[in-house]
Amino acid sequence: MHPALQGLITIVVGVGGCIGYFYLSNVFVDKVLFPASGPQAGRNINRANMVRPWLFLFPAIFALGLYLAYPVLETLRLSLTDRDAGGAFVGLANYKQMAQEPKFWEAMRNNMLWLIVVPAAATAFGLLSAQLTDRIKWGNIAKSLIFMPMAISFVGASVIFKLVYDTRPAGEDQIGVLNALWMSFDGGVFSTLFLRLLPAAILLGFAAFVLYGVYLIVRPLISSEASRGGGSWWAAPLRVAVGLGGAWLVFLSLRSVFHLFTATLPYGDPQTWLTIPYWNNFFLMVVLIWIQTGFAMVILSAALRGIPEETIEAAVIDGANPFDIFFKIKVPQIMGTIVVVWTTITLVVLKIFDIVFAMTNGQWETQVLANYMYDKLFRANDWGVGSASAIVIMLLVTPILVWNVYNARKEMR
Amino acid sequence: MSSIAGTKSGLTWAVHISVLALVLLWLFPTVGLFVSSFRTTDQISSSGWWKAMFPQEQNLVLRTAAPDTQKQDGDLFVVEGNIFADNNESLESEISVWGVSSRAIADYVPGETADMGDDGRLTVQANGDYRLENDVELSGSRGERVFVTAVSPPKFTLDNYETVLFSGTARDNMAKAFFNTLTVTIPATVIPIVIAAFAAYALAWMRFPGRAILIAAVVALLVVPLQLALIPLLRLHLGIGIGKGYLGVWLAHTGFGLPLAVYLLRNYMVGLPRDIIENAKVDGATDFQIFTRIVLPLSFPALASFAIFQFLWTWNDLLVAKVFLIDATGETTVMTNQIVELLGTRGGNWEILATAAFVSIAVPLVVFFAMQRYLVRGLLAGSVK
Known part of the structure; x- marks a missing residue:
């Protein structure tokens, strides 16, 4: 002892x-x-x-x-020096070297995927569960249980999901839930329904949702409302950037829908989920979404309770249905909180390390920036490139940093 | 009206069912790990954990009792017994088919007799009772092999926990890592609270130039990724002689936890009633007295919520421990690190992995369910503006 x-x-x-x-x-x-x-x-x-x-x-x-x-x-x-040369100043050589490594770009691409998918999914699930558990009697118990993964370490969660994704050779009983589920599909009507039509519907819904959002954001640029909207100098470029990002998302989801229908699915073969390039990223993201949904739910549920009752009553009297009340009355009122939740989860995602380290260690094209950095620092012992990638993470965090400080100062005045 | 009432109750049912589905979906993976930690290696690798609650079919290789237990019955030499009892298997199992050769494990149904030539004749009943008889005396030191396909009732074991907590090899045994984790966690939770409480009081209730800038700096440091700190601080620790070890990891966790601590505590302390503090000042209390006698006791909820955050974060941390604590000898390994190593070396040994993971998860879960109120309060104070 x-x-x-x-x-x-x-x-x-x-x-x-x-x-x-x-x-x-x-x-x-x-x-x-x-x-x-x-x-x-x-x-x-x-x-x-x-x-x-x-x-x-x-x-x-x-x-x-x-x-x-x-x-x-x-x-x-x-990041501007070279350790082997005794710490001599080398300018941007480390960054140049990093930019020539395919692994770095793979990590960048994956980090962007994580940045889009995880905050969106966790916030959406959080909002959904907050709204659903709000008015039922055992809502608090349900909330505790959904919130519980917050207490579980990323490493523990990785073990939990490794079991979910486990693969046994064909012919044996599958011990991973996902493969057991997968083996029950045989290419029949149900398979088409659940593996092609349902995901396609979800993707199309997502695309429509994003398209609507893009429309709302870009509209002031097109119509004459811009002058009235009290836009700051940075508003217009920001709107264009968000609009382009949204358009890219719509394109991605439509392309995925196309792939869904053209791809031939290997029915009956157990899949090693974590080694399927590109898609394995999503299997890793599920772990973080599973953890962060509880966080989003707790905060959004408090925000939902803070909505003045009169606004909802007025809407009910005006004959609004539950969906209208949710999307047109409640969501706009808690938009500020949604942004806070989104940015908080974004920060977690930018630093994500443990899950990738424990589950794939960046193999099979799942590298992310933090793990790339760890690789460079402690395996390749290349402190220059390692520091350069750390600076890249810092740069990605900076907009949120500025935004937080700006808000905190505004609040204190 | 009735139609409105009808749709309303329909909607309520839909809500109940979707919440239930969501909760089950969220619990399912954890329950899987939990159940697996009570199963044996064979059970885990032969069937999914969700089948563990139900009787399941297993293929077993068992042996009859050794020939030295044989009795003479007339001119026959007989070995009798129960195949499950002789092999320490569950007595409630039921045999569906059996065989005496590994190439034909399903040759016989219960009650039939297998003729093994010189080795005798074997009859096995569904409940496992068997009778092996031979015309000449049975020889050899071991009994006959019997291949049975049996349906066994659910069976759970605590052996995995025994291995992981007490008896396992250096790689399997988590006891040391458990205490190491505790050793990291407690000072790393307590020290930042003390430092941050004083700073938060100064930022909340003292007037001095530069206060606003300091608060802004704390908000900014809140989001600085700790990845940036790894190399410079490791160099610093190695340079000033702390090296890799507990002191280093305590200091690192203190530094990384401070922004959130200061931020949470300051936000809470600002909200305390001004009258109490000003009255105390008028009565001649010093700032130090106000802080220790009034502000600190009143701030208990905020202190508790930060303590939970920091506890969960340090207990669950992998990166900081890997960089600042664990040296080449591995003597100071923490649980998260040991689990990752198990994942690497024993990716297939689910019984050890599941149990080890569950041991490391158990403490945070207890803290979580016991102190959830404070955790939620802290979350709300930390992010809702």
Whole structure:
């Protein structure tokens, strides 16, 4: 139990040290440095009060600076140097080298897929379960159970889903749920219904949904409402960018629908799901969606409860059906919360590492940026390229960072 | 009116059913792991865990009792017994077919007699009772092999937990990793709370120049990916002599947890009633006294929610432990890391994997269900503006 004892001592020393530091430094300032007595009592009290906040803040600022702010700058510096050349400045050579590696572009592509699919799916499922559990008696129990995966580690979840995706040779009993399900399809009517028509319907619905969203976003650019909408200078380019992104999504889903009907599905063969290029990314994403849905649900459910009852009552009296109430009354009112949930999950996705590391370790075209970076840093020992990819992650996070700071400052005013 | 009432109850039913479906879908994978951790290797690899609740058909290779138990019955030499009892299998199993050769395991139905020539004649009943008789004395040290296809009732075992927690080899045994994880987690949860509480108080209730910028900086640091910190901090730790070890991982978790801690606690403390704090000031209390006597006790819910976050995060963490803690000897491995290694080396040994994973999941689940209220409150404070 040596480390446990060491841990205990650390707790005592660490906590005691912190409290001792705060107490003694306050006493020191009040009694020794600026005593509140004698001829200069008034001035001393003022001075002590000027110093005190920094006493309270010092450990936190020190730790934040050393463990978060300094590494950002240091990583930036490392990404511009070469470790083998004794840390010589090499400019953008590391980035150039990284851009020539197909694995990096694979990681970028996969990260973009993750960025689109996971926040969207988790938020949608979260919203759905929040709305459904809102008014039923055992809703709280249902919520706890859907929320539960939040407590499970990414590694634990990876083991759980490895069992779901497990494959046994043909002829044996399948022990993975997915393959057991797959083996029950034989290419008949039901297979067509569940494996082609149903996914196609879902994809078409998604495409229609995105198209509608794009229409709403782009409309002010086309009609004359733009001038009235009080648009900032960045609004128009942002709308165009979002519109183009949406159009690309629509194109992707339509292409997938086409593939759904033209592809020949290998009925009766057990599939090793995690080795099917491209699609295996989605099997990995399911794990994160499974974990994050609970988070989205809890927050959105609180937001749904915060909606003023009168707005819903008014809609009911006006004869709105439940779907109209949900999409036209409730969703617009909690749009702010939806954005917050979306960005929070986006942050998780950008840093995703454990799931890919534990399930495929980036093989079979499932590489993501964080795992690519880990590979470079600790397997290839290439700190330059590793740091460069870390900076890429940082750049992807930056818009959210700016947006958060902007909102926090707006709120404090 | 009745038609409206009708559609309404129909809709309610649809809601109940879809919630039930959603909940089952979400629970299904975890339950699978849980059930698998109570099954034997053979059971796991021969059938899906969802069949574990029901009696299932198994192919077993069993042996009759050794020839030295034979009795003489008239001029016959006889070995009798129950094939399941002799082989420590469940007595409630029922044989559907059986055989005496690995090439023909389904030659006989219960009650039939297999003639094995010089080795005698074997009769096996459906419940496993058998009778082996021979004209000459049976020889050899082991009994006859019998291949049975039997339907056995559900059977669960705690052996996997025994292996993982107490008896397993260095690679299977999670006990050390469990304590290592605990050793990482507790200081890494407590220390940031103390540091952050003071800072949050200063940011919430003290006036000084630069406060707004500091708050903005905390919000910004909230989203900085910790991937950026790996190399610089590892170099720093190696440079100043901390190296890879507990101290390093505690410091790292403290640093990475601080922004959220400061942010959550400050948001909570700002909401405390101004009157209490100003009255205390008027009565001559110092900031230190106000903080320890008034603000800290009142902030308990926020402290609890951050503690849960940090606990879950440090317990479940893999990356920080891999980089700052686990050295080449592997003495300080944590559970997440050991599971990943098991996944690599024993990808097929589901009984060990499932049990190990469940051991590592159990503690967070208990904390989660016990303290869910605070967790939800923390989530709401942390993200809903």
